[in-house]
Amino acid sequence: MSDEGPAETVKQVSGTGVPVRGNDIDTDQIIPARFMKVVTFDGLGEFAFFDVRFDDDDNPKEHPFNEDHFQGASVLTVNSNFGCGSSREHAPQALMRWGIDAIVGESFAEIFAGNCLALGIPTVTASQEDVEALQDFIDEHPDEEIEVDVVNEEVRYGDTTIDAEVDDAQRRALVDGVWDTTALMGANADTVRETAESLPYTDV
């Protein structure tokens, strides 16, 4: 991201997949609060899903993020209401720093999806049936490429193409490379001041 010129576009993400199953996976699970006692996002990747990945003595437990064959995966597949709970951007930051570039799921919590967009990570939705089939495929073919097509709202793998949905604003932002909202909104500073002055409670 920079202040000059358009932000980079995210039209399509390709990579191997990793399935993390379960509904209502909250952001406390994605990144436990004790790892947020930091003033930067650096290094959060290793703590993604920490409490479900490691036991009390920090020995790895069974979890897709611990499996050798999912290391290097960039397309995370999840089920419904993923990312609910706390607004912590630390959650998508941790996933991104672990290596995730796109997420396909049944549904996402809104603040989480917004935080992903701010990082240029598409959160693409598909039906329960399609997502579960995709997760099964990834389990059987961890080395196969998954293509998340933001432009055409499709997810492709093997011989299969599934219909997916990308929220309109998210799609436009990613495809046109206009997700640097600071630059976008900063350009309207004069209109902002007019709006502010029109409000009865401001004294500007």
Next chain:
Amino acid sequence: MSENTLYDKVWDRHEVTELPTGQSQLFVGLHLIHEVTSPQAFGMLKERDLDVAYPERTYATVDHIVPTADQSRPYSDDAAEEMMSELEENVRAANIDFADPTTGRQGIVHVVGPEQGLTQPGMTIVCGDSHTATHGAFGALAFGIGTSQIRDVLATGCVAMEKQKVRRIEVTGELDDGVTPKDVILQVIRKLGTDGGVGYVYEYGGEAIRHMDMAGRMSICNMSIEGGARAGYVNPDETTYEYLEGRDRVPDGEEFEELKRYWESIASDADAEYDDVVEIDGDDLEPTVTWGTTPGQGIGISEEIPAPEDLPADKEDSARAAQEHMDVEPGDTMAGYPIDVAFLGSCTNARLPDLREAAEVVKGHEVHDSVRAMVVPGSQRVKAAAEAEGLDEVFEEAGFDWRGAGCSMCLGMNEDQLVGDERCASSSNRNFVGRQGSKDGRTVLMSPPMVAAAAVTGEVTDVRELERFEEVRA
């Protein structure tokens, strides 16, 4: 699409323009910040050499990491000290008002805003915290944002958003004695689901809400996010205006009257149109507690814990896992569930009326031998006001630990944490696995009076039957 609701009106007044993404650029009337989610945003500003656009509309406090016992500096936890120092430096450089613990105004950001009158009807309010919906109790449009959005707000005074649908939640009837706003919201989430509010803003109204004080309305709006709704609000009325009059940041005299005319004007019209309307019968509610690991897994105290196979197919697996984690059996009630810890605190339920109601229950009783119980007031002012009424003595005489203000054991970012597989009766908002600082810890959400009752008996107890319970046991 909704029409003439408070949401529509406040949105229109604050919309600056439409962005190329189709989102709206909304002016932010109040930006609250705290130590956990703001440092990276200030860092991004520095990287781009940008200043804070509206420091006078920004207000900071420290709550998540602040110790609630020994608050002397430097904090014994180095990481907490670093976060505090970073916030101090950032607000000093940007000239942002900071309610730090030396001011006597520090507390949980969602307690501090309202009690100082920063939170007012008809405002847009954002904070890097999902419980920002709390401020909707005043008829503000308030929602939680992520750190990149905090950067946006700091740099531009605005946030980019898509307009959502509005669901009216009508709570009819009158709440029984012992039934609180917390029970109302737990039942709303149970009914509509943890994702039922995705894409919606919730407008709470109806007789039961109308008769509620501001603390109760805040408890309800606070947990909107637990139902998937990013924002929830109550239309402002006389209860709201009475609460606001005389607060630090609220003007008086003619200016107050002028503002009040604005506040009245932004309330939903009688013929407002909603995208959806849901009714909850307040007469029917009883004290409600959670049996699982999401706030949607709640039941009335007399109801049986559901069998996973009786739940909708998509809830079955998570219910089974939750029951295993909680060590509960379908067919049992939650009454009698043994507890080790009682936590009275959080942005949901740590205001003066919450503490009063709990103290009323505690009076004449003692904390059970097997329970460690703590009260963490929502702010320094709540603490001082409670002490002026002698509530601290009630709690301390009963065996509660009376602590300083902060988020504390709601999320266990300071030293207040569950240990091992402890079971906690908690007035907080989330029973997620690991939420209270131990991944094996178990949280049962409930109202402040119910926490008080559980502290006394050592098990989940219907507060309405506490006296009888004690007699039987004696």
